[in-house]
Amino acid sequence: MAYAAYIATALLVWTACRIVYLRHLHPLAHVPGPFWASVTELYRFYHDWIQNGTYYRHFEAYQARYGPVIRIAPNEVLLTDPCHYDTLYSMTTDFYKDPAFYHLSGAETAVFAITHNKDHQRHRALLNPFFSRRSVLQQEGMVRSKVLRLLNRIQQDSQRGLTTELWAGFRAISVDVITEYAFGADRCWDFLGREDFGVWYNHLARAVVPTMYLFRVVPWLRRPMQAMPVWLARRLNPMVVGMLEFMDVTRRDVERVVGDVEHDRKPERETIFHGLLDPEATKAQGLVGVPTVQNMVDEAFGFLGAASETAGNAMTMCAFHVLYDREIYKRLRAELVQAFPDPTTQMDLLALEKLPYLTAVIKEGLRLSYGVIHPLPRVAPKAVEFNGYVLPEGTVVSMSAWLMHRHPDAFPDPDRFDPDRWLDAGRAFYLEKFLVPFSKGNRNCIGQPLAMCEVYLAIALLFRRFDDLEAIDVGPEDLVYEDYFGAFYPKDARKFKVMRRER
Template sequence: MAILSALSADISNAPLAVLITYLVPAALIWYATVVVYRLYFHPLSHIPGPLAARATHLYCFYHNVIRGGKFYLKVEQMHKKYGPVVRITPSEVHLSDPGNYDKINFVGTPYVKDPAFYHRFGNDHSSFSTISNEEHRIKRAALGTFFSQKRVLELEDIVQAKAQKLEDRMRSELDTSGRINLHHGFRAISVDVITDYAFDDCYDFLSQGDFGRPFFNMIRGTGTAIWFFQQFPFVQPIALAAPFWLVKIMSAPIARVMTLNRSCSNHISKVKKAVDAGEEMQPSRRTIFHQLLKPGFIKGYTVPTVEQLTDEAIGLVAAASDTTGNAMTIATYNTVINPEIYKRVNAELKEAFPDANAKLDLTTLEKLPYLNAVIKEGLRLSYGVVGRLPRIVPPSGAGFNGYTIPGGATVGMSSWMMHRNKDIFPEPDKFDPSRWLDPTTSKSMEKYLVFFGKGTRQCVGMPLAYSELRVTLGRIFRHFDNLTTERKSLEDLMYDDYFSPFHAEGKNKFIFSVKT
């Protein structure tokens, strides 16, 4: 019996023994071979960079997931050590020379978005995640009609109403508690505007006591899932196909991605139901998706499916949730802590609008040099997207700063390094609106202000974002001349990169009060 028991045990353990004896060493040999190839035989092996970054994508994963969105800072350190062209992953090169930006990002560029990066956002049908430049052109043509300068002027009343609502909240809370945290308040304006305009179903975060904080925390949480999916792409379709109750148990970030998807899908389905029922809206209130769901919207237009428009909606809401609001936060904070800047922008607005009760119309606000200089500095120091935006080099290859990059490789740049280049923006960490006042100098610097991107893939919502910035900041700086706030350190103002930049937990309060 003892012999039989021993034999039985040997048989049952055989698979484990095989795994240990053969498969594990084979896997190690395979991976070692991959590393040797990447370091010495890969088409990018001649590009300098840290050994770990050249050998494995886990280096990027560690700094973005384990360290919490810090890879962009590590990339900056790489450039200081290795120069303007650095290999930051086995398949990706990063550039720091601002002169290279227009070589990649121009209208008609042959560079396309990197599918390995952009497909991890989970909205492949959106114009944002579309890889083909030709396909993107068609989608952008449809969307662009809703974000043209003309259309934005027609929608000014929506923006004015949201800005008025925030102003009323500020007055109420400053009168009662003497303080207000505007970190989420500024973001609430952008989301309320886009959901009103896109669905005719405003989220109305400006009426909520916390300005919709759970929603913004959800958006932040999706960033972790995006970085995880980029490292382990095979997990993405499995995770997103799993039951929601299971996902909530297994992964909070992935659950947040699914929650956003569900919310946008419900909105699109609601709009489609109204369109199918023949419900007509007033011309002034025809929303983005009411129009996109109608046949013949533009010549040759094919009505997308609910799934496709859900992806587009996700992109619009996510984009509105942080970038413009963050720029408002940075502009307001830096203006308030600098008395001379605050006094000057307030004086300019009072001269333009001597009647405190007059409407601060967008056409006039666009012409105020100092207000717009403040806005540009807010954009510069909030970056839009703080990390790299990877593109695929066309088949012909490309040359950057003496290095040849083969076709099919990935190359990217970041606004973080562009906006902090000392040769273009002296004292780059200083909030200095006066740098934008000389027309010649301003025109030269604007080439390197890439908050909205440039070229073919420039943010389609830029005119609407500028409208929100001018109207909201114009109201605040005209109607409040005695705000104060605590000064933060440069460390407190640093970002965590979850594609959009976020201030670290515990350091993301921007509390304003009034001088007594």
């Protein structure tokens, strides 16, 4: 009993000393912020895990109370002044991704998780040709075919008196596009051909991704969980089973591509992974050998996660608000009909990008879907000053699209979906500085051109074809987000469904 009391006393003394150090003696002690955030990671864990990814919803109140530099964790500072965005995320920045965060994904060799900028630059150079605007334009027909399958599904469901879960259909477009892009047409996952649009993947991602928050406070747990045999995972944690099974499906697709290359089987169209397995291309970037199968599984994991939720959220936000406001619906459709009076005319991306109201609708959809809400953590390579606060080398510094897209100087009444914000060219140029759904600089989303192609074609084709579409039993309150690095809808939110209302 005395021994236990001694241990308890020692633990209390250690905890008290640590709190005093972190709050008053730590190099960031001079930076204002919530008390508990400054002394323990458990404060952030409470909001991110226990309260279902809601930490970001406090940022505006923190900004009002603490100012433009806020300590949101023992060694992390959130910046809220938009003028600093380019400092952290420009093409020439020396700030680098925080390995303590990005390695929590379990896909450490994926290009999005490579932390140091020079290593990232060499690996990204291998992928750039496949995601360039030129390459995307060459694949525009493939993207269009996916969108048309969704529109045909809406038509068929409505004729049968059924609703169509458009939120899931949009995600199915993104998954089918990226899997065909990565693995080849014969290995597309074909979510659009499934009755439920393959929603298992969205449910799986929503269950698995939050483990990053768990691993943040107990990092030693990550490797044992990810190395767990499937038979054991089934007994202990179904969520882990889903992750392992997903990785297994992805591995089999990658191994098929490797087999094609090894046996010199030429694909109809070279895929991303055929390019990665080109020894001359890897050598030209100063890399030793071609990527391993695990490297490419990590890469596929990153592609799928980024593609499905971010583009899917943007398409969902655009379509919902067009249907929610009949005046926006009327104006958008009038512009599309005027530009393409013959409904059988093929609508191409280059023409669509020139339509001002369509572009304004899409920019508002991107603004309110945010891309990634979670602050993107970067490490200061040397001591740096922001708004009078000196931060030492090694400080984790972050900014959030949530605050950028809601900045009062740029977007008054930020929750209102208002395409008119973007119609004045001079004003739109100013607003672009705040619009960062794909981030910016040397670590911006490599899939941005492909995502924009999907969004433009999906929204334009949907509203050129249908003039009688309605959202069924859903409201703006159902499109709030829970931040699990990717933005997900709450489990109890009503799903965005549509149906045609025949005259």
